[in-house]
Amino acid sequence: MPGLKDVKNKIEGVSKTSQITKAMNMVASAKLRGAQERMENFRPYAEKFDEAIKDLSTGAGDNQPLMEVRDVESVELIVVTSDRGLCGSFNANIVAKAQKLIDQFEAEGKKVSVVTVGNKATQAFRRSGKIRESYTDLMGSFQMYNAREISQNVSNQFCSYQTDEVRIVYARFVSLAKQQAIATTLLPIKPSEQEKAGDSAAVDYIYEPSPDLIMESLLPLHLNVQVYHAMIEVAAGEHAARMTAMDNATKACGDIIKDLTQLYNKARQAAITGDLMDIVGGAEALKG
């Protein structure tokens, strides 16, 4: 039986931990609200962008360096995770997904390089020696130009024939309770499937400058948009995952406190019973 004092100390310790996890849960939920708002603000931009690319790629799309499809000898993965941990298996899932892809590509005899975004991805792949570039400490507050830096970097690699394919691995924000690690192909940019018949034929655009030139300036932007999108989703997912993780931790703390309190009461009762026995025993002895 542990001593009364030990149990009491332990209860105090656990309840302090639960205060911290509770606070972290609240912070995460506040940050999540901001991140979700950002995601919602970004959505119309992304949607309109997709539409325009679709409209355009029916008219142009040949001879674009970013659309060049070639035999794949080396692949680059952009792995986007959060900067901080304590958010359950959120980052581990993304890293696992990336690792699986790496194994698969290497089994096919392709060369793989990694660009990490976020501290956790950098830590995970540091020892593998595959990191070509890492961007850390920016998931807390990033802007479009951060995404642009990353996408320019990978598209330079692609255009200079260092890599033949670029994929991005991140976690999609499905719902508060679910973030799904996914991988999508960034480069080469695939021309979108033809519009439904009659839909695009109705609109005959005047292009200024030529469709090819517009494409040339739009495709890099398209890339930015996708990288930025991945980062936004990861930022929101991180907070949601942390909220859930901290909620679970707080609940677990509650359970432990309950058990410990029971133990404490039992120990207290045992001590009282022991004392009583002594007193009764002493009284009996005096009588005799």
Add this chain to the structure above:
Amino acid sequence: MAQIHLEVVTPNGAVVDEDVDIVTAPGVDGEFSVLANHAPFLSAIKTGTLILKKDKQKKFLMVSGGFAEVSKNKATFLVETAEFGHDIDVDRALSAKERAERRLAKARAQADDIERTRAEAALQRAVARITVAQRSNL
């Protein structure tokens, strides 16, 4: 006067969503204006000033990098940044301009093409901000 619906959308949300008489924008091939019932039109946009005119009132917006789509009496501008004159911090823009000029001079001296392009873009943005802020205050 017939109006055209104008939307200016940035990654941080919609900045403008209203009917206007005429919108003038900095296309990469030169400035253009769009009136109501314009033919379907798609143009790349460079850094500069977007002017929207409504009921003889002019509003100025600084825009950078993107494109415009006009169809079905609706003009949609997808740009990376869009700021109204009164939201622009002129002091900051002025110091950004100086900084960009220094970067540009350095990049030219070192024949660093990438850095030169970046510095030029930064300079254009700073100049556009200053222009828009000044025009809005007239």
